[in-house]
Amino acid sequence: MKTKGKATSFDIAHYAGVSQSTVSRALRNSPLVNEETRKKVWEIAKQLNYKVDKNASNLRTQQSATLAILLFEDPTGDESQINPFFLNMLGSITRACAKEGYDLLVSFQSASQDWRAEYEDSHRADGIILLGYGDYMDYQSRLQNLLSQNTKFVCWGAKVEGRPDLTVSCDNYGGGQLAAQHFISLNKTSCVFIGDASEHSPEFLTRFKGFKDTLDQHQISLGERCVANAISTEDSGYHATRSLLANNVSFNALFAASDLIAIGAIKALKEAGLRVPEDVNVIGFDNIAAANYISPSLTTVQQNTTLAGQMLVQNLLALIREEQITDTLLPPKLILRQSTS
Amino acid sequence: MKTKGKATSFDIAHYAGVSQSTVSRALRNSPLVNEETRKKVWEIAKQLNYKVDKNASNLRTQQSATLAILLFEDPTGDESQINPFFLNMLGSITRACAKEGYDLLVSFQSASQDWRAEYEDSHRADGIILLGYGDYMDYQSRLQNLLSQNTKFVCWGAKVEGRPDLTVSCDNYGGGQLAAQHFISLNKTSCVFIGDASEHSPEFLTRFKGFKDTLDQHQISLGERCVANAISTEDSGYHATRSLLANNVSFNALFAASDLIAIGAIKALKEAGLRVPEDVNVIGFDNIAAANYISPSLTTVQQNTTLAGQMLVQNLLALIREEQITDTLLPPKLILRQSTS
DNA sequence: ATGAAGTTTGACACCGGTGTCATAATGTCA
DNA sequence: TGACATTATGACACCGGTGTCAAACTTCAT
Structure with a gap:
């Protein structure tokens, strides 16, 4: 039992002694086809190592799975x-x-x-x-x-x-709230946010809003100087944090819009002689694998x-x-x- | 200019006043078709937001890109x-x-x-x-x-x-060699290997061979007791290292078959009160992102x-x-x- | 004017399945 | 035994492109 090239439903039809239509139906387990015929067709299909041609099938059915x-x-x-x-x-x-x-x-x-x-x-x-x-x-x-x-x-x-x-x-807003609540529960009230809190980064903006709104509700203000722009890379977080420090902004809690930013921030803090968490607490966002491995390990808002x-x-x-x-x-x-x- | 459903080459043919064959050729920039016709066809195709149906195309050409x-x-x-x-x-x-x-x-x-x-x-x-x-x-x-x-x-x-x-x-063998050479250059001659050095893990086995052969060439023996079985997970590396320590195998250099194993190993070492790198040097394999983030950061064989x-x-x-x-x-x-x- | 070569186009079969319709075979009931 | 429903099957058009072949139309030399 051989076929030149890949087996088609016609090859199966030939060996099974039925029409190609019947083969097609049998292979899709249509109730229209006799049980005996169905078995025979499947048997031969297996022997020929037959696989439905998805291109032909998709073309006809107009869908692709x-x-x-x-x-x-x-x-x-x-x-x-x-x-x-x-x-x-x-x-x-x-x-x-x-x-x-x-x-x-x-x-x-x-x-x-x-x-x-x-x-x-x-x-x-x-x-x-x-x-x-x-x-x-x-x-x-x-x-x-x-x-x-x-x-x-x-x-x-x-x-x-x-x-x-x-x-x-x-729920990015809720994530920001979680971060703020955690800082508040730790009495860390001098907070900064690092991340692009603009409509160019809707996720980051929403995290920021949740964070800020919660702080506001507790009469903790987060001034403009306490928000540093950063995209989601380690480098960007590093530089943003350095510029905060250079501007003499003092803080004991830092919320980063992503873990990568947080990791860069921690690097900058350490370089400036600040200890985490003793001098500054840091929270990230995402819970990427690295968050668990860095030292100190990173508290973060997990996205499932x-x-x-x-x-x-x-x-x-x-x-x-x-x-x-x-x-x-x-x-x-x-x-x-x-x-x- | 409208079509019911998605546009086909026939729709384009209709509007361009040419045959469907010509449309097909024109869209594929066949040299057989007149420049003017080609432009007209492309123009209409763009207006109709036409995209070649890959299923039909693949079916005919018997390839899928x-x-x-x-x-x-x-x-x-x-x-x-x-x-x-x-x-x-x-x-x-x-x-x-x-x-x-x-x-x-x-x-x-x-x-x-x-x-x-x-x-x-x-x-x-x-x-x-x-x-x-x-x-x-x-x-x-x-x-x-x-x-x-x-x-x-x-x-x-x-x-x-x-x-x-x-x-x-x-080059897993070469990678194993690199690790061994590095240990030798640091005068760390009491080595262990952690990883499944069997034919079930050909990559690990090859890394092990490169490691062992190089040590052998320098008359440094790596006894059976110095090889601990582990699959490529952090947990597995952790437990393998613990069992080595429990068996009182003493060593000052550890080569893990993968970074995940190495990370688990470091955890076990720390728990046992051993310092890395002061007491034990560790080399991993892969250079995953975490290798750079853990503390101490992990020397590793990078796969590009x-x-x-x-x-x-x-x-x-x-x-x-x-x-x-x-x-x-x-x-x-x-x-x-x-x-x- | 005629034929040869070159250019451009259309008609049509084909890729390998799926769905519709007609037909044959079988069973059921009056 | 004829009318009719039920079951199983085959014939065939169709999905939307691509490739082949023949034909129509130019161009140019003879």
Whole structure:
């Protein structure tokens, strides 16, 4: 029993002595086909090492059992390294897809490219997951365009008012609150925030708001001088902290918008002769692996990436099935470590 | 100018007043088509937001401009976490694919599944990259089967004698040598190795051999009692080190088969009241991000994941083009940090 | 004017499945 | 035994492109 090249359903039909239609039905376990015939077809398919040609199948059915993920790089990310938080997300999304029987197409995107509908328009994926920090998505028109094409997609990250997408995100506001409450409970009332608290980084801005609002409620003011701009890299956190110190801002509690920033901040503090946590308490955000390894280990607001990946996939699938769904907000959790005594 | 649903080449043909064949040619910039016609077709395609249907195209041409990566989990990997080394590899492979104009299908595999040809047989990918630690691939028959189906694939990891696959790997033997040489140069001659030095973990075994052979050449013996079994997790490294200490094996230099193992080992050493590097020097393998963050920071043998990803993709593409290629061995590099004084 | 070579285009089969419809075979009941 | 429902199967169009072949139209030399 041989075939030239890869086996097709016609080859099976030939050996089974039935029509190709019947083979197709039998392989998909259609109730229309006789039990005996079905077994025979499966038997032969196995012997021929037959696999359905997904291209043909997808072409006909107009769906692909595949999701695509567009990963937007940190604007300043160096060539080789990717934010470990996103790698974790990538991992959990991969797992979630596998669980749902979907394949995953991965693609890096530079924001400038025409990423609009590369995948879904070309029928390679049934839906798209958009993933990235910062303002990569503040291309209202692009999202609008995706919507008008009836493309199914979900975004990870802060919900931006008026943006028409479906999002899954960590409760960034609540995360900021957790950090502030923790500082307050430790009587650390002279606080600074490091991170880009502007609408260019909606996630960071929301974390900042939760942080600031909570402090305000306790009559603790966080002056303008106590907010240093930084993107999510270690270097950026390092320099932002140095400039705070250079400006003689004094503080005993530091909340960083991400763990990478926090790690850079700790480096700068140490260099300036300040001890963590004795002189300054530090809280990060994300709970990347390194947070547990650095010295002192970093207290941080954990984003549950496993759950996040699952929700992104589940919501996207629901969207594809045209079910009614809403934005999802995942609860953050404060992980206590050495950097806050 | 409208179309019901997604635009097809027929829609363009209609508006351009030419045949669908000509549209297809024009869009692929065939020299057979008149410059003027070409421009007109492109213009209309743009207006209609047309994208080639990859399923139809792939079906006809029998290729997909897509590679697949099968990621084998650490046998004991817990549900959510993935070895950061592999996440890095995943990232660099993703980047390398993008650079070559290929898409990437990602899939987790449990070793038990029939992963044989899921992707390539079903025409979803032109080639496969197999990635994982340990003995996940010692299914000679499976690889043989892939070969007999003329499936194009490359493996990451130690070359196993007699295994018929094309591999890209770090020079694990050389990496072991680097570690040994470094210890020797520091006059640390009472060494232990932690890692599964058996044929179940070809990479680890090769690292061990390079380490041991070099020590032997300097008349430094590494007794059986100085080798502790461990898989690539922090926990495993921790327990392996504890059992060494419990057995009263004394040593002033520890070489771990991976960074995760090394991190676990350092934890065990600290708990036992031993100082790193004063009492014991430690070298790891991989150079994951955490190696730079732990305290003391970890001297380690770096595997260049960026280059590795590129080579995997390049070699696979060469294989697909039926070019003659051979196994690739990437040079390791010793990264000096605090854990070796 | 005629033929040869070059350029540009359209018609059509084809890739390998899926879904619809018609048909054949079998069973059921009056 | 004929009318009709039920079950199992085959024929065939179709998804949206690509590649081949023939034909139509130029151009240019003879």
